[in-house]
Amino acid sequence: MRGRLLATAVAAVALSGISAPQALADAGVSGQDEMFLMQAHQGNLAEIAAGHDARKGATSACVKHVGAALVRDHTKLDADVKMLADKLNVTLPTSPSAEQKKELAAVQAKAGSPAYDAAWLTAQDAAHRKTLALIDQEIKAGKNTEVVAAARTARPVVAMHLDMVRGGICHAAKDAGMVRAGTGGHLVAADDSSTTAVGMAGVIGGGLLAAGGAAWLLHARRRPAHKS
Structure with missing residues (x-):
């Protein structure tokens, strides 16, 4: 009798849309989920650093605007990643990868010249394509529902950023605006x-x-x- 009552209670909560049982579903974190959180965090750190640098080293207002958008959005996206990592006991790296640092340094060497703007846009085009591939892999193969949801809702933000730098050409008008903090980066x-x-x-x-x-x-x- 108690087992029947418990099953009925679980069914009632499931029908309500309230995620009480979700703790059980989300208890495990696969290697894919952990890798995604770590690499997404490093990507966010790299984009924030690149955005700050563009505001200082770029010569065009368009690139400066896109740089500011990267700082704005990736700061909020990273807040979600860090919150999830803390909840799931995933230790995050403390800095961008060695390759990301090397790429940023190569662009920084051109600061203050038109060559900087072109190099920055090209680098960001490549970086955001990689990030989209990382997100799509998590959506396809991730096991933890919260991590997959974070990847799913961050995707339109990263896609928007790619549109802003696609082909190494600056498109500030593609900026759709702020993202909401604490929601996986949903566009407003x-x-x-x-x-x-x-x-x-x-x-x-x-x-x-x-x-x-x-x-x-x-x-x-x-x-x-x-x-x-």
């Missing part, structure tokens, strides 16, 4: 308020369903069995 859409309203309605409805299910189970447990 023009109809964000309606999306939020729908999401809140789902959460409220799910909460009511879960509460109703819990109350029914409590009543069933307390109700004395009828004698035959």
Whole structure:
């Protein structure tokens, strides 16, 4: 009887959309998930450093704008990565990779000249293609649902950045704006308020369903069995 009640309770919570059982599903972190968090963190650090450098070394306003966008967005994306890594006990690197440092230094050597802008854009085109490949691999092969979700929601931000530097040409107009911190980097859409309203309605409805299910189970447990 207790086993049947527990199964019913789990089903009620699952129908509600509340992620109480998710701790069980997310308990394990695969090698793929760990690698993604580590490399995503290093990529964020590299993009933040490159963005700061562009604001100092670039000659065009467009490249400076794109650099500022990288700092803005990758700082927020990295906050999510660090939060997940801390929760899942994944130790992150403390700096970009040796290859990323070498690439940044090569671009920095051209600071203050038009050659810098061209080198910076080309480097960022290559870097964001690599990051998209990393994200797609996690979406395809990741095991931890939270890490996969973070990769999924960061993807449009990285894709936007690639559009801003695609082909080594600066396209500041591709900047869609701020990303929300703590949400895996979702872009803020023009109809964000309606999306939020729908999401809140789902959460409220799910909460009511879960509460109703819990109350029914409590009543069933307390109700004395009828004698035959």
